Amino acid sequence: NAGVTQTPKFQVLKTGQSMTLQCAQDMNHEYMSWYRQDPGMGLRLIHYSVGAGITDQGEVPNGYNVSRSTTEDFPLRLLSAAPSQTSVYFCASSYQGVLAGESYEQYFGPGTRLTVT
Amino acid sequence: AQSVAQPEDQVNVAEGNPLTVKCTYSVSGNPYLFWYVQYPNRGLQFLLKYITGDNLVKGSYGFEAEFNKSQTSFHLKKPSALVSDSALYFCAACRATGTASKLTFGTGTRLQVTL
Numbered sequence: 010n011a012g013v014t015q016t017p018k019f020q021v022l023k024t025g026q027s028m029t030l031q032c033a034q035d036m037n038h039e040y041m042s043w044y045r046q047d048p049g050m051g052l053r054l055i056h057y058s059v060g061a062g063i064t065d066q067g068e069v070p071n072g073y074n075v076s077r078s079t080t081e082d083f084p085l086r087l088l089s090a091a092p093s094q095t096s097v098y099f100c101a102s103s104y105q106g107v108l109a110g111e112s113y114e115q116y117f118g119p120g121t122r123l124t125v126t
Numbered sequence: 127a128q129s130v131a132q133p134e135d136q137v138n139v140a141e142g143n144p145l146t147v148k149c150t151y152s153v154s155g156n157p158y159l160f161w162y163v164q165y166p167n168r169g170l171q172f173l174l175k176y177i178t179g180d181n182l183v184k185g186s187y188g189f190e191a192e193f194n195k196s197q198t199s200f201h202l203k204k205p206s207a208l209v210s211d212s213a214l215y216f217c218a219a220c221r222a223t224g225t226a227s228k229l230t231f232g233t234g235t236r237l238q239v240t241l
Contacts, residue, residue, distance in 0.1 A: 013169070042228075051130075051216060051231040052170075067228060099169055114160065115229070117169035 011035055013118035015100050021124045022090040030085040030121050032100030040103045041083040042067070042115070043075065045096040052099065058083055090125045097122050128153045130219050132232035139207045139239055147202040147235045149217030159200040160218040160229070161191055170216060176200060177222075187211070207239045 016031045034041065042057035044067075054067030058077040072094060074086040083102075087094060101115040129152045139145045151157055158177055162170040174185025181193045191202045200217060217232040 044231075049233055051233040053231075054228055057228065101170075114172035114175060115170075117162075117171070119169050120167075 013100055013102055013116050015098075015118035015121050017121060018119070019122050021126065022087070023126055024090060024092060026090050028087050028090065030087075030098055030100075030123075032083045032085065032118060033081050034083075034100075034102040034116070035081065036102060036116065037080060038102035038104055038116070039080065040115075041077070042101050043073070043083070043085045044099045044101065045069065045094075046099060046120075047096050055085065055098075087123075092125045095123060095125045128219060128221060128230045130217050130230050130232035132215075132217055132235045134235050135233075136236045136238060139237070141209050141239050141241050142206055145204050145207040145211070145237065145239070147215050147217075147237060149200045149202065149232060150198050151200060151217070151219040152198065153219050153221050156222040157219050158222050159191075159193060161185065161189070161200075161202050162216045162218065162231075164214040164216065164234075166213075173202070173215075207237075209239050209241060212237055212239045 013034045039060045043055040044052040046052050053069045055073050056067055056075040058064045061077050061080050064075050064077055077083055098121045100118040103115045131150045160175045161173040163173050164170045173189050174183050176183045176193045184190045189204050191200055193200050214234050214236050216234050218229045220229050
């Protein structure tokens, strides 16, 4: 049971390049999300998914795309990298997000440190 | 819009002393509240949560948190700090609704425990 895995661990991009950050979980969680972590700003939600084929925007979605073709995988695509996207990116998963009367903590991956020059 | 405030960037405490990391929230309706810990170069790890019931919630590694609805606070506490507790702590909140909700995180508090 690997939990939540993310690749790559580190990445350097030039402005304008595109890339995909990979995220996979083996816990059969329905809910998956992408956050970015910046100094002094905590974690901010980029996109999230409540199940295969369903995605929605979070707090800071601009410049990022996601898709959810399987329960296990939730890749994050940077369409045209900008220096403002330099950050640490975390993927997380949980059983069903947060539902009335229930709540499931999120399990986080180890993160991808992205630098855009 | 919901928000979470962690007023202290850093908390310093001597090993063996009690520690408190403060958190206040603004959520419409009933909140779900969480504490996470992050060690260097690692992802976040779940510590504890408040959903309903007792205001004092116990979690991993001897940590506990007290939900105070009137003060909209959810402070993290531990009776006796360890050097190994040194890490970055995040409080998070969301609204308890009938559909999947989104967590809002505070900016984090760095806990430094010294001998």
